[in-house]
Amino acid sequence: MGDLIQHLREGLPANAVLTDPDVTASYANDMASFCAAGAPAAVVLPRTTEQVQHVMRTATALRVPVVPQGARTGLSGAANATDGCIVLSLVKMDRILEIDPAERIAVVEPGVVNAVLSRAVAEHGLYYPPDPSSWEQCTIGGNIGTASGGLCCVKYGVTAEYVLGLDVVLADGRLLTTGRRTAKGVAGYDLTRLFVGSEGSLGVVVRAVLALKPAPPRQLALAAEFPSAAAACEAVRRIMADGHAPSLLELMDRTTLRAVNSLADMGLPETTAALLLAAFDTPDPAPHLAAVGELCTAAGATEVVPADSPAESELLLHARRMALPALEALRPATMIDDVCVPRSRLADLIDGTAAIADKHALTIGVCAHAGDGNTHPVVCFDPADEDEARRARESFDEIMALGLELGGTITGEHGVGLLKKDWLAREAGPVAMEMQRGIKAVFDPLGLLNPGKVL
Incomplete structure (x- = not known):
């Protein structure tokens, strides 16, 4: 270890290398449950x-594993340290290098916080759409590593669709530049997309060229109450089948609604089985909201309440953003699943999760990016209670199995990390896993980058 620290300090400022065990321990893990660090x-x-x-040159020379990290807001254990590793925290590389309104791009370092970038480009009349729930804390590098999504994905898509080019430091210290600054470009294999979602296992992103959109008008929302998850999901199906393009289409089940009320006293309808939030950011959203309101009523909504102003819409959307903190307040720990299914099977996933909760005598709330079928069942439990912790882990696995049975995927936006390694193999199959391991070997032949994650 002495050689390692000495070599690191030869090319770094003294305050950039931390070795105090109490300090380094604080960097050991992200926010995932049941993941060793x-x-x-x-x-x-x-x-x-x-x-x-x-x-990276030092790590290669001494054969020391490296775990890249952002803000450690991830939920899959992808940023968890391994014994004796170098934790490579990129949070100090936090400069916005360029915002170009004509080209509609931003060039940023990986430690830039998502919300900071969003506000900066807004000053130029531009919009960076990916907005994970942790957008006030999470970094662009972390978003790229996990291919994260957010509330707006139903209309604007996920992080991968906004990453045009990257600078990546490879395992041996070489610098690779991928992609482009142009609006179009198809030269060669798409190495940029390969790194998006690779969770730091192929290289370390040090610069990103991001596509931007013109800032849309402020959105208006409506809330629709339903007597069952099935009715709410039928409304989702009708909205999408009818050709609407909401900027947001979110669902909260009864357990989540009650948790939000308990935490924030927001007056949400606790007696309803599901609350659907829909929003539009078009110049005139009123006709779209009216049409969606009619579809909700036809699907069985007991009440439809459109917002009268952007401020009222923000109150509704704040309730959705409070879902995870509210569920976290119910028990000492939570385990957040991230299962995405076809929209037509969304109700089956929600109802199946409720049955799993009853089977294991656990509280499991479901909030969902309903417009793209991405659900977040949140298992609430006490890790100090061994039996309850066991039931929590079993319920988590059963929910993932249910998602695959319904034709879905084990992760829509949180990534694989440590938490879902075994499940990736079940979803992808042996041929795909062989190809993925081959790619890993090309970029990281010594297996030093984020070892034990993803594959």
Whole structure:
């Protein structure tokens, strides 16, 4: 370890290499439950690409594993340290290097916080759509690593659709530039997309060229109450089949509604089985809201309440953003699933999750990006209670199995990390796993980058 620290400090400022065990322990894990974390040998906080290259050259020379990290808001254990590793925290590389309104791009370092970028481009009349629930804390590098999504994905798509090009430091310290700055480009294999969602297992992103959109008008929302999840999901199906393009289409089940009321006293309808929130950001959203309201009523909604103003819409959307903190307040710990299914099977997933909760005598609330079928069942439990923790883990696995049975995927936006490694193999199959391991071997032949994650 002495050699490692000495070599690291030869190319880094003294305050960029942390070795105090109490300090390094605070970097050991992200926000996932049931994911082991080791003790890092050092935490490194580089500020430049050259410093990242020095870290990777040192790691390769000494055969030391490296775990890249952002803000550690992830939910799959992808940022968890391994024993004796270098934790490579990129949060100090937080500069917005360029915003170009004509080209509609931003060039940023990986430590830029999502909300900071969103506000910066808004000053130029532009919009960076991906908006994970943790957008006030999570970084662009972390968003790229996990291919994250957010509330707006139903209309605007996920992170992968906004990453035009990358600078990536490879395992041996070489700098790879992928992609482009142009609106179009199809030269060669799409290496940029390969890195998006790779969870730091192929290289370390040090710069990103991101596509931007013109800022849309402020959205207006409506809330629709339903007597069953099936009725709410039928409304979702009708809205999408009818050709509407909502900027947001979110669902909360009864358990989630009660949790939000308990935490924030928002007056949400606790007696309803499901609440659907729909929003439009068109110049004149009123006709779209009216049409969606009619579809909700036809699907069985007991009440439809459109917002009268953007401020009222924000109150409705705040309730949705409060869903996870509210569920987290119910028990000492939560385990957040991330199962995406076809829209036509959304009700089956929600009802099946309720049955799993009853079977294991657990509280499991479901909130969902209903417009794209991405559900977040949140298992609430006490990790100090061994039996309850066991039931929580079993319920989590049963929900993932249910998602696959319904033709879905084990993760829509949170990534694989440690938490879902075994499930990836079940979903992808042996041929796909062989190809993925082959790609990993090309980029990281010594297996030093985020070992034990994803594959």
